[in-house]
Amino acid sequence: MVARAAIAIRRAETRDAEALCATFNAPKAMAGTLQLPMPTADMWRKRIADAAPEDYFLVAEVKGEVVGNAGLHAAGRARRRHAGAVGMSVRDDWHGRGVGTALMNAIVDIADNWLNYQRLELTVYTDNAAAIALYRKFGFEIEGTHRRYAFRDGKYVDAHAMARLRADAARDTKNRKPTKTARKRS
Numbered sequence: 001m002v003a004r005a006a007i008a009i010r011r012a013e014t015r016d017a018e019a020l021c022a023t024f025n026a027p028k029a030m031a032g033t034l035q036l037p038m039p040t041a042d043m044w045r046k047r048i049a050d051a052a053p054e055d056y057f058l059v060a061e062v063k064g065e066v067v068g069n070a071g072l073h074a075a076g077r078a079r080r081r082h083a084g085a086v087g088m089s090v091r092d093d094w095h096g097r098g099v100g101t102a103l104m105n106a107i108v109d110i111a112d113n114w115l116n117y118q119r120l121e122l123t124v125y126t127d128n129a130a131a132i133a134l135y136r137k138f139g140f141e142i143e144g145t146h147r148r149y150a151f152r153d154g155k156y157v158d159a160h161a162m163a164r165l166r167a168d169a170a171r172d173t174k175n176r177k178p179t180k181t182a183r184k185r186s
Helices: 014-025 027-032 041-049 099-113 129-137 167-175 180-185
Strands: 008-011 056-062 065-074 083-090 119-125 141-152 155-165
Touching (some): 008 099, 014 027, 014 041, 014 083, 027 083, 027 119, 065 099, 083 099, 099 129, 119 129, 129 155
Antiparallel strands (some): 008 056, 065 083, 141 155
16 A cells, blocks of 8 residues: 655745646646646736735645645625635646645635634536545535636636535524515515
């Protein structure tokens, strides 16, 4: 049995810009994200430096080398403070080696235990079976499909809208009585 390398998860720093640039220049990462071809390290340095404090931009590191990244961002204004948006990419040569799982573990831990998000949302291309399987493993469900969601490699492609409701949040919603306003509408 081959031992897996230890994967460390930490917040991204401007020194990670070159590694992020290399990740997003790779064919699989580019095909699986909304990033445009040929990103620059300066663009990534600025993105990292300008990140809002409440946003979590994480990197996965193995022996000092960045092999993946994930972001957890507030989904919106006051009435959407309970939701977080997730994005992720793993370096092409590290697919299937536990990097995505390590990043998702960290994202879910932060969302559930520190930010009290009740809902996590993401969008994934319908042809990205490995990512869909990873997200399902963490309780995400497909809520719908966006047709012609993005332009990729000369054609439009579809994407699934996926979400994960915290178990206690889903249970609370089922048992909640309608508000006075909701009763008036029915």
